Amino acid sequence: MKDMTKGPEFRQILLFTVPMLIGAVFQQMYNMVDSIVVGRYVGPNALAAVGTSFPVIFLLVSMVVGLTVGSGVVISQYYGAKQHEKLRRSVSTALIFQMGAGLLVSGVGILLARPLLVLLNTPPEILGSAVSYMHIYLGGMIFSFVYNSLAGFLRALGDSRTPLYFLMISTVSNIILNIYFVAVRGWGVKGVAWATVISVALASVLLTVYVYRRVPLLAIGRGEWVFDLSIFRQVLRIGIPSAVQQSVASMGFMAVQSLINSFGGATMAANTAAARLDSFALMPIMNLGMALSTFAGQNIGAGQIERVKRGLKATWVMVATCAVSMSLLVYIFGPQLLQMFVKAEEVEVISRGMEYLKIVSVFYLLFGTMNIFNSVLRGAGDNMVPMYTIIVDLGVRVAVAYWLTSIPAISYRGVWWAIPAGWGVACVIPSIRFFSGAWKDKAVVKTVAPLTGADA
Numbered sequence: 001m002k003d004m005t006k007g008p009e010f011r012q013i014l015l016f017t018v019p020m021l022i023g024a025v026f027q028q029m030y031n032m033v034d035s036i037v038v039g040r041y042v043g044p045n046a047l048a049a050v051g052t053s054f055p056v057i058f059l060l061v062s063m064v065v066g067l068t069v070g071s072g073v074v075i076s077q078y079y080g081a082k083q084h085e086k087l088r089r090s091v092s093t094a095l096i097f098q099m100g101a102g103l104l105v106s107g108v109g110i111l112l113a114r115p116l117l118v119l120l121n122t123p124p125e126i127l128g129s130a131v132s133y134m135h136i137y138l139g140g141m142i143f144s145f146v147y148n149s150l151a152g153f154l155r156a157l158g159d160s161r162t163p164l165y166f167l168m169i170s171t172v173s174n175i176i177l178n179i180y181f182v183a184v185r186g187w188g189v190k191g192v193a194w195a196t197v198i199s200v201a202l203a204s205v206l207l208t209v210y211v212y213r214r215v216p217l218l219a220i221g222r223g224e225w226v227f228d229l230s231i232f233r234q235v236l237r238i239g240i241p242s243a244v245q246q247s248v249a250s251m252g253f254m255a256v257q258s259l260i261n262s263f264g265g266a267t268m269a270a271n272t273a274a275a276r277l278d279s280f281a282l283m284p285i286m287n288l289g290m291a292l293s294t295f296a297g298q299n300i301g302a303g304q305i306e307r308v309k310r311g312l313k314a315t316w317v318m319v320a321t322c323a324v325s326m327s328l329l330v331y332i333f334g335p336q337l338l339q340m341f342v343k344a345e346e347v348e349v350i351s352r353g354m355e356y357l358k359i360v361s362v363f364y365l366l367f368g369t370m371n372i373f374n375s376v377l378r379g380a381g382d383n384m385v386p387m388y389t390i391i392v393d394l395g396v397r398v399a400v401a402y403w404l405t406s407i408p409a410i411s412y413r414g415v416w417w418a419i420p421a422g423w424g425v426a427c428v429i430p431s432i433r434f435f436s437g438a439w440k441d442k443a444v445v446k447t448v449a450p451l452t453g454a455d456a
Contacts, residue, residue: 004295004299005298005299005302005304005307009310009314010314013318016291016295017288017290017291019161020155020287020291021283021287023163023167023168024286024287025280025283026164026167026170026171028276028279028280029171029174032276032280032340034050034192034195035047035050036341037182037192038188038192039269039341040340040343042189044265044266044342044349045129045265048269049133050133050272051268051269051271052130052272053130053133054257055120055256056109056113056116056117056254057138058246059116059251059253060112061105061141062246062250064102064105064243065148067101067242067243068094068098068152068239069238069383070235070236070240071098071153072152072153072155072156072293072297073238073378074090074234075087076294076297076298076301077298077381079156079157080298080300081301081302084217088217088218088220089228089231090231091153091218092220092224092227093228093231094149094235096225097235098145098149105145106138106140106141110138113131117130117131119258120258121258122261123265129188130189132189132190132193133189133190133192134193136190136194137193140200140201143200144204146204146207147163147166147170147200147204150163150204150208151163151167151207153211153218154211155294156297157215159215160291166203166206166210167203169206170200170203171199173198173199173202174195174196177191177194178192178195181194181195237381238381238383240383241384241387242378242386242387244387244391248391248394249393251394252394253394256397256401256418259415260412260415263412266346266349266352267352269342270351270352271352271353272341273341273342274352274353275356277330277334277337277357278330278357278360278361281327281364282364285323285364285367285368285371288315288319288322289372289375291315292311292375292376293378295379296308296378296380297379297381299311300380305440308379308380311376312434315375319368319369319372320365322364322368323364323367324364327361327362327364331357331361331362334353334357334361338350338354338357355416356416359419359420360416360419362420363420366420366423366424370389370427370430373427373430373431373433373434374386376439382433385429385433386430389426389427389430390426392429393426394422395422396418396422396425397419397421399418400417400418400421404418
């Protein structure tokens with residue numbers, strides 16, 4: 001476990017971020033390998049099928065994912081305040097809710113997969129593969145909820161390394177199974193889905209065994225399971241804004257995906273490949289934000305507000321460095337990177353994917369600035385503003401995308417330009433909230449810390 005209420009802010013946040021970043025690289029490799037294997041061994045339509053499934057899956061899990069954010073904030077603040085009994089009750093409450101919700105999501109998702117994909121204007125030649133992929137993926141969703149819940153609890157306690165080790169095992173398993181099921185057995189999109197489910201199941205089982213053997217603070221015994229309504233209300237207070245934010249984001253992604261699908265298979269495949277690279281490039285920025293959120297949660301629990309401000313400044317320096325570096329990397333080597341997903345002769349897919357990367361990558365610093373302000377507010381328990389930020393971001397993105405794509409000279413490129421437009425408008429909201437100082441009074445744990453020379 002890691003106490004982030006002491007020591008140099010820059011170093012604490014950086015050291016906490018590195019294991020999470022490595023973990024995020026392996027997490028993204030799940031999606032990357034899925035896309036690379038189907039794109040190279042099956043074809044652009046299979047790549048499009050995997051890509052068009054993502055917004056639907058995101059819609060189905062978004063509410064629960066948002067509420068897990070609330071659980072993490074509550075746990076990190078109780079840990080910072082050294083209130084361990086409350087922390088354990090929070091873990092028990094969160095697990096009961098998240099496991100039940102995971103089973104519900106799987107059942108509903110399997111029933112609604114085809115109707116939702118039809119709603120997205122999925123072309124007939126892609127629909128069957130996309131439905132098969134979703135049925136298998138959603139059938140194993142409970143394992144993903146188990147892994148992400150336990151990994152989130154460990155990170156809330158300052159341990160970002162342990163989830164990484166099990167994720168690395170799972171990712172290697174996924175790569176091997178993908179190649180075997182698709183390239184050797186010829187199972188196509190179904191093989192990709194099965195590889196993912198089996199690999200995530202492996203990670204969830206191993207992490208559960210580890211927690212019960214090595215982390216007594218999180219190991220809930222047979223007679224200790226309790227659903228604490230007062231704690232759950234705290235989780236809801238913080239988590240509902242995130243849940244609404246995730247749901248709005250998912251609906252925005254679905255609206256944009258429907259627009260992309262209307263331009264045909266080549267544009268769908270280009271969007272899938274470029275978005276995978278885009279997500280990979282943004283990982284350092286997003287993980288710095290996650291680290292800052294935990295840092296803020298622990299220090300607000302300990303009553304150290306000025307330390308939170310210093311942590312934000314240190315994180316912005318790291319974010320700016322990452323944003324500029326990733327922008328240059330993606331802009332210069334984009335064509336070569338896109339050829340990981342499709343063969344070189346797929347000229348139209350590569351050309352359109354490169355248009356996406358050249359437009360969006362220039363604005364990574366804008367995204368990073370928005371992200372770190374939101375991260376401090378989440379760590380503080382002030383989750384309404386991040387919710388408004390995402391709603392505005394997605395609202396602007398959808399409106400601009402539909403407007404620009406209606407102009408013949410711009411066409412599908414309007415979808416790409418809409419992404420930085422959303423970031424630019426939305427960035428203003430959390431910035432104003434942070435500098436107003438209103439987030440300081442939103443903590444779950446009310447602690448009065450003694451003033452030190454640094455904080456006075």
